[in-house]
Amino acid sequence: MSERKMIDCHTHLMWYPDHISEQYAEEALASKLVKLKRSGGLAYSANLDKHVYDSTPESHLKASEGMSHVVVFGLQAKASGLDIPNEIIADYVAQHPGRMEGWASVDPTRPDCIEHLEYCVNTLKLKGLKLGPVYQHFDPQDRKHWPFFKRVEQLGLPTMWHQGTTFPSAAKLKWGLPLQLEDLAMDFPNMKMIVAHLGHPWETDLIVLIRKCPNMYADISAVHYRPWRYWQAMVTAMEYGVEHKILPGSDFPSGTMANIIAGLRNVNKVVEGTNLPKIPEEVQDMILYENWKAFFPQWA
Numbered sequence: 001m002s003e004r005k006m007i008d009c010h011t012h013l014m015w016y017p018d019h020i021s022e023q024y025a026e027e028a029l030a031s032k033l034v035k036l037k038r039s040g041g042l043a044y045s046a047n048l049d050k051h052v053y054d055s056t057p058e059s060h061l062k063a064s065e066g067m068s069h070v071v072v073f074g075l076q077a078k079a080s081g082l083d084i085p086n087e088i089i090a091d092y093v094a095q096h097p098g099r100m101e102g103w104a105s106v107d108p109t110r111p112d113c114i115e116h117l118e119y120c121v122n123t124l125k126l127k128g129l130k131l132g133p134v135y136q137h138f139d140p141q142d143r144k145h146w147p148f149f150k151r152v153e154q155l156g157l158p159t160m161w162h163q164g165t166t167f168p169s170a171a172k173l174k175w176g177l178p179l180q181l182e183d184l185a186m187d188f189p190n191m192k193m194i195v196a197h198l199g200h201p202w203e204t205d206l207i208v209l210i211r212k213c214p215n216m217y218a219d220i221s222a223v224h225y226r227p228w229r230y231w232q233a234m235v236t237a238m239e240y241g242v243e244h245k246i247l248p249g250s251d252f253p254s255g256t257m258a259n260i261i262a263g264l265r266n267v268n269k270v271v272e273g274t275n276l277p278k279i280p281e282e283v284q285d286m287i288l289y290e291n292w293k294a295f296f297p298q299w300a
């Protein structure tokens with residue numbers, strides 16, 4: 001059998017204070033402490049400060065060891081205190097051609113969003129697009145954004161959506177529901193979409209959505225922190241027959257692929273010793289090694 005290649009479809013480059021506001025950094029730290037406390041890892045918290053979500057080129061490279069291909073982007077969302085220039089993504093991926101794939105982040109509320117998208121593609125050579133309506137404060141059902149998405153589709157850009165909850169107080173959760181992507185997915189059938197974090201905590205909505213939208217996939221980043229929700233989501237995904245549309249992603253620096261793999265391998269732990277259904281190892285293997293080939297055939 002040939003060696004099993006792994007990829008990471010979801011990573012960030014950003015660091016405090018250049019790209020992250022004071023308030024965002026403080027709230028990120030508080031959120032990280034809650035996760036550590038719950039997992040019994042509070043001993044490490046002494047070393048944590050507002051740089052907790054720093055992802056520098058050096059740390060990103062180290063975290064990406066063992067991955068054949070890695071998608072990396074920033075996030076343009078001034079409304080939530082995040083402003084990562086697309087240029088740093090282009091510079092970084094130029095140093096790792098072939099292995100690192102840079103995607104743009106463009107805020108659709110910018111009046112010049114289409115021009116900026118074209119600059120990212122034509123000048124910076126970025127190959128996809130990261131979006132987060134909760135961070136960028138836009139309604140993904142509002143038809144005023146359709147010309148932007150028409151251009152995204154014409155340019156053949158795959159998209160990564162943060163459609164789910166998040167911690168910053170500035171976020172607009174009312175625009176974070178997975179079902180709000182239904183019209184976009186149906187009106188732009190050639191725009192490939194990945195919804196991050198299984199759409200948590202609306203995993204069931206996301207699962208029924210990816211079942212009916214051929215162009216929509218999901219990633220398993222940042223869901224292992226909540227083992228009960230994770231197990232339920234995976235059982236639901238299997239019952240609806242969409243386990244082949246779940247992709248491996250870490251959301252680095254929020255997680256690493258090492259965490260993601262351990263989390264998936266432990267997904268049945270929460271129901272150990274019961275008659276409740278289990279996620280078979282073959283399904284776990286598909287998610288880690290096979291499913292990505294349908295979304296990224298160029299790397300298969």
Ligand SMILES: [Zn+2]
Pocket residue numbers: 010012162196251
């Ligand atoms: Zn992300």
